[in-house]
Amino acid sequence: MKEYALKYGCNPNQKPARIFMSDGSKLPVEILNGRPGYINFLDALNAWQLVSELRESTGYPCATSFKHVSPASAAIGKKLPEDLKKACFVDDIEGLDESPIACAYARARGTDRMSSFGDFIALSDVCDETTARIIKREVSDGIIAPGYEPAALEILKSKRKGDYNIIKIDPSYVPDKTEFKQVFGITFEQRRNDYKITKDTFNNIVSDNKNLPESARLDHTVAMITLKYTQSNSVCFAYDGQAIGVGAGQQSRIHCTRLAGSKADTWQLRRHPKTLSLPFLDTIGRPDRDNCIDLYVSGYEDEVLADGVWQKYFKYKPEPLSQREKEEYLAGIRGVALGSDAFFPFSDNIDRAYKSGVSYVAEPGGSVRDDEVIAKCNEYGMTLSFTGMRLFHH
Secondary structure (H helix, E strand, O other): OOEEEEOOOOOOOOOOEEEEOOOOOOOOEEEEEOOOOHHHHHHHHHHHHHHHHHHHHHOOOEEEEEEOOEEEEEEEOOOOOHHHHHHOOOOOOOOHHHOHHHHHHHHHHHHOHHHHOOEEEEEOOOEOHHHHHHHHOOOEEEEEEOOEOHHHHHHHHOHHHHOOEEEEEOOOOOOOOEEEEEEOOEEEEEEOOOOOOOHHHHOOEOOOOOOOOHHHHHHHHHHHHHHHOOOOOEEEEEEOOEEEEEEEOOOOHHHHHHHHHHHHHHHHHOOOHHHHOOOEOOOOOHHHHHHHHHHHHOOOOHHHHOOOOHHHOEOOOOOOOOHHHHHHHHHOOOOEEEEEOOOOOOOHHHHHHHHOOEEEEEEOOOOOOHHHHHHHHHHHOOEEEEOOOOOOOO
């Protein structure tokens, strides 16, 4: 297939639209089902770069959940503890522990479920039946992977009344080093960002605390590769092999950090005992549960716990999660890693990061206020690494 005609471009009025190889060669993708659109392919191709690079760097099977050309999360295939399985709505999935790629997607989808609604999925490895069973019951636009087990493919083909978008990509495909983009009829040319992120990227530790365990290097790798394919400005919080909060596309760095931190806090509070024990009616679907949980932990609990409202969702009225309970729970969390795609211009970003349990920070460095950022990290006992590499993505 040398070109593929799209229904339309970004919007229905943008016709005609297609994807093709400018040199006339074959496309490295095969459409196995559905009819992916312009934005689907933008998500799919960016997401595939993320998981393939993360796979190469960490050695783990990887998955990501993409929406509007930025990842809601990305994760490696580590087993989930029982409370996280419940928080991610996968505690009933048989064979989960035996499928690293299914664990990776369960983590990626379960991180920011509100943002992942209608996601495009990328898997670094062949999609197996266990992963397909997780995907089948989620609202999703499509998937890209290097291959599919026959049973998995049949499960996925049954989604969206048979119209689910399934793309197979050639994992051996390597693009040219030079890439082009047009804006307003003007062509841009640049070298593709082929900078490799490894655990050694974080060797330049500039803080007093030099402790950077392998687990933190792994989380930094997850965070920084996630940021490499996130619309800038962006900040990512990572923990236990997954991105737990992504702040994307903000003009202000502190707004990136606040957004990523608030998402990380929501992820943490989904595992609070009160949240895990919410007595949902059996008839309440996943999207409504996600919305209820988001409101419950984010300070808008009255919208689901008010008299005359809670009866729509719960078997009985749950106790609210008080602000004090949330603060106490979050105060006990440490060991979170934070990555930034560019330097922190002010130390207030470190203050906000500390509130969400960050112990390890990685950023390029190069600000005129680097000394203030280092001093703030020293004040909190954080480990700060300067990578020396900016990772803007637009």
